[in-house]
Amino acid sequence: MNMPAADANRVLRVARPIDGLPVAEDFAVEPLPMPEIGDRELLVRTIYISIAPGVRPLLPYKGEAPDVAQGAGAGRVGGADDDVPNPTRIGIGERMRSGIVPSMSKFAGGTVGEVIQSRHPDYAPGDFVFGGRYCQLYEAIHGDASIKLDPAQLPIEADLGLLGRSAFTGWCGYRRVADPKAGETIVVSSAAGAVGMMVVQLAKREGLDVIGIASGASKCDFVQTLGARACIDRKAEDAGAALDRLAPAGVDIYFDNAGGFLQRPVFDRLKPFGRLIVCGMAAEYGGAEQSVLPTGTILGKRLRVQGFVVLDYEDDYPAFREEVVRLWREGSLAYRQQVYHGLEEVPQALADCLSGQSGGGKLLVQVSPDTSVGGRGP
Amino acid sequence: MNMPAADANRVLRVARPIDGLPVAEDFAVEPLPMPEIGDRELLVRTIYISIAPGVRPLLPYKGEAPDVAQGAGAGRVGGADDDVPNPTRIGIGERMRSGIVPSMSKFAGGTVGEVIQSRHPDYAPGDFVFGGRYCQLYEAIHGDASIKLDPAQLPIEADLGLLGRSAFTGWCGYRRVADPKAGETIVVSSAAGAVGMMVVQLAKREGLDVIGIASGASKCDFVQTLGARACIDRKAEDAGAALDRLAPAGVDIYFDNAGGFLQRPVFDRLKPFGRLIVCGMAAEYGGAEQSVLPTGTILGKRLRVQGFVVLDYEDDYPAFREEVVRLWREGSLAYRQQVYHGLEEVPQALADCLSGQSGGGKLLVQVSPDTSVGGRGP
Numbered sequence: 001m002n003m004p005a006a007d008a009n010r011v012l013r014v015a016r017p018i019d020g021l022p023v024a025e026d027f028a029v030e031p032l033p034m035p036e037i038g039d040r041e042l043l044v045r046t047i048y049i050s051i052a053p054g055v056r057p058l059l060p061y062k063g064e065a066p067d068v069a070q071g072a073g074a075g076r077v078g079g080a081d082d083d084v085p086n087p088t089r090i091g092i093g094e095r096m097r098s099g100i101v102p103s104m105s106k107f108a109g110g111t112v113g114e115v116i117q118s119r120h121p122d123y124a125p126g127d128f129v130f131g132g133r134y135c136q137l138y139e140a141i142h143g144d145a146s147i148k149l150d151p152a153q154l155p156i157e158a159d160l161g162l163l164g165r166s167a168f169t170g171w172c173g174y175r176r177v178a179d180p181k182a183g184e185t186i187v188v189s190s191a192a193g194a195v196g197m198m199v200v201q202l203a204k205r206e207g208l209d210v211i212g213i214a215s216g217a218s219k220c221d222f223v224q225t226l227g228a229r230a231c232i233d234r235k236a237e238d239a240g241a242a243l244d245r246l247a248p249a250g251v252d253i254y255f256d257n258a259g260g261f262l263q264r265p266v267f268d269r270l271k272p273f274g275r276l277i278v279c280g281m282a283a284e285y286g287g288a289e290q291s292v293l294p295t296g297t298i299l300g301k302r303l304r305v306q307g308f309v310v311l312d313y314e315d316d317y318p319a320f321r322e323e324v325v326r327l328w329r330e331g332s333l334a335y336r337q338q339v340y341h342g343l344e345e346v347p348q349a350l351a352d353c354l355s356g357q358s359g360g361g362k363l364l365v366q367v368s369p370d371t372s373v374g375g376r377g378p
Numbered sequence: 379m380n381m382p383a384a385d386a387n388r389v390l391r392v393a394r395p396i397d398g399l400p401v402a403e404d405f406a407v408e409p410l411p412m413p414e415i416g417d418r419e420l421l422v423r424t425i426y427i428s429i430a431p432g433v434r435p436l437l438p439y440k441g442e443a444p445d446v447a448q449g450a451g452a453g454r455v456g457g458a459d460d461d462v463p464n465p466t467r468i469g470i471g472e473r474m475r476s477g478i479v480p481s482m483s484k485f486a487g488g489t490v491g492e493v494i495q496s497r498h499p500d501y502a503p504g505d506f507v508f509g510g511r512y513c514q515l516y517e518a519i520h521g522d523a524s525i526k527l528d529p530a531q532l533p534i535e536a537d538l539g540l541l542g543r544s545a546f547t548g549w550c551g552y553r554r555v556a557d558p559k560a561g562e563t564i565v566v567s568s569a570a571g572a573v574g575m576m577v578v579q580l581a582k583r584e585g586l587d588v589i590g591i592a593s594g595a596s597k598c599d600f601v602q603t604l605g606a607r608a609c610i611d612r613k614a615e616d617a618g619a620a621l622d623r624l625a626p627a628g629v630d631i632y633f634d635n636a637g638g639f640l641q642r643p644v645f646d647r648l649k650p651f652g653r654l655i656v657c658g659m660a661a662e663y664g665g666a667e668q669s670v671l672p673t674g675t676i677l678g679k680r681l682r683v684q685g686f687v688v689l690d691y692e693d694d695y696p697a698f699r700e701e702v703v704r705l706w707r708e709g710s711l712a713y714r715q716q717v718y719h720g721l722e723e724v725p726q727a728l729a730d731c732l733s734g735q736s737g738g739g740k741l742l743v744q745v746s747p748d749t750s751v752g753g754r755g756p
Contacts, residue, residue, distance in 0.1 A: 307680045
C-alpha cells in the first residue's frame, strides 16, 4: 500500500522504451508540484486508476512498434506538451495516461477521485468525480469534462469498470458494429475481461449463442456464469478443435479482443456473411504475435472484417450509460474487478492485463483511500 | 467463326482439372441433343455468352483450389445433375456455365439469344431473351427466369454488358457496400473491366476523386475517358509509388477487382475509416498470387474490409436496371466491349479476362448470328 500524505503529489512517467510486456523499470514514480487550478477546473485526489490494454500501443517501443497504434493518422493531433496530450503516442519522460482518450469529452478520463478544491460552480470539495487523464495522485481536471458521481447510487469505481471505457468499448462494438441477430453464434475472446464481460452478457440477453475464450479454468467458469454456453480454455485446449466440437455449423460473429495466434482458427470457422469485429489485440501489442487474414476467404464467404476504436463513438455514451445503469439496477449485469494498490503497481497491472495473467474482470489500481460510502478506506 | 447449322446443338464441357489460366484443352466441345422444352419454357438459340472471372473459382483445380470459391458453404446446394447446377463447383464432364448464378432469378443468366420455340405465354419465336445458363448453342430456358429484350431500345448484348452481372456487381458494391461520399478518394483496380467501368463512372458522377489501376496505356487512356483523374498502369509503374504521388493524403476506398500482389500497397495507403471492398480477385483465381491483410492495421485505422458477391443482391436488380438504362439514354454512361467468336473461344476469352490480356471492357463470345436490329449478322 502506498497511500500518500495529503499534501504530496506524485506521478508515473515513462522512463524508457518498452520491450514487450511492461516492467516496473520502464517507468519512474516522481514527485510533482501540487497542481494549481484554473477557472472551471477541479483539484482532484485520484483514488482509482483504470488499467486497459489499449494504452500499450501508445507507449514507446524498444525496436519496431507493431502496426496497431490506435488513432494513427486520425487527425486528432495534440501538442508536444503533454498537458495537451498527443493522442497517438506517449513519449519518454511524459506522464503515463490512464487511458487512450485526450479529448474534452465527459467519458475521456480513466480515473475517479475526490474533489479537494473547486473553481467550477457544479462541484464542491468532497464530491467524487470521474475524469482524470493521468497516473498521478493529484490532478487538475476540467469540470466540464468530468462526471459527478453519486456514491449512494453506484460504487465510485463503477465509472472505470461497469461504466468505464472498456465496458463502453464492448457495448459499442456489439451495438454499433457487430450487427448481431438472435440465434447467431458469437465467439468472444478475452471473454472474462472488461470488454468481454459486457459483450457476453449483452449477447446472451438477446438470444445469441455465446462461446467465450479465456485463459484458465477459473476465468472460464466465470464466463459461463455470465451466460456463455461454453468457454474454451485457450491454455488447455486447441481453440479450433474446441470450436469444431462446440459449434460444428460455424461461427457468425467473432468479437476479437485478443488478436494474435488465436485469431485465425476462429476466423477460419466463420460462416458466410460472418463478421470479425477487431476490437482489441492485446496479444499483439507487445509485438510477439501477429495475425493476418486471407482476402480470398473474405470474398468467398462474403465476410466483413471491421476495426473500431471507442474514441469514435462519443455520441453514444449517454445511451450506453442509460442502458448499463438500468441493467445493473435490475441486477442483471454481473461484474468482476481486481484491485492493485499504489502507483508503483500500474506497470504490473498493465502487464497482467496484456498477458491475461490476472484473475479476469476489470483491473484497477487504487492509489489513495476510498472515503466514499462503502469505499476501501485508508 | 463457328456458326452452327440451325439444327445442330453443341455444348462446352469441362474436360479436366485446370492449372492456373484455362487453355483450350481443358474443355471439350461436344454435340448435344436439341433440348425439348417443358411448360413455360423456351428453346433459345444462344447468340452471345458473357465472360467473367467469377466463374473461374467454380472450375476444378489441378492441385489445391485457392480459397476464393464463391458461395462456398452458403447453403445454396444444388443436385448432382447439372440440370440443377451445384452453385459452388462445376465438375469434370459438366457443362461450362455462363456465370456463377444457378437461381431462378431474372438476372441469373449469362447469355442472350433468340427464341426458337416457346411454351410460355409471354414469349414467341423471334423474341430476344436474356437468361441462358450454359455455354451451349441451344438451350431450354424457363420463361419466368428470363428477360425479354427490345432490340430497338438497347443492343441485345446490353444485358450481358451494360446491364450484365458484372455491371450489376460494380453497382451493388458501390451503392450497397462501399458507403462512398463526395470528396473521398476511391481507387479502382481492373478499372477498364466490366465491373470497374461501372464503378469509375458512378464515383465520378457523384463527386469522388477517382484513380484507376489497369494494365497497359491503352486501357489507362480508356479509364481516364470514363472520368478517372488518373489511371496507374500497373505494368509500367509501381502502384504504391504512383499512389504516393497521385494521392499523398491517402485513399478512402479501395474497390478491388484484382486482389493478388496489387492489393497490399493500396491497402497500406488507406486512411482511417477506409474501406477495402473485396469484389473480385482475378489475380488469385489461378492460385499463383495470394493476398493477406494485417489485422493490426484494420484495428489501428478502424478499417472495414468487406467481401460481397452479387448473388446476394437480387432484390436490387430492378433499381440497378432502372438507373443504368436512364444513364445510358442520357448518354452519360460510356461502355466498351470485346467480342470473341465461337464456343471454342470461350476458354481463351476466360483466360484473357483473368489475366488482363484483353483490350479492356466487357468480354463476350458470339456463338451464332445476331439477327437483331443492328446485330452482327452471320
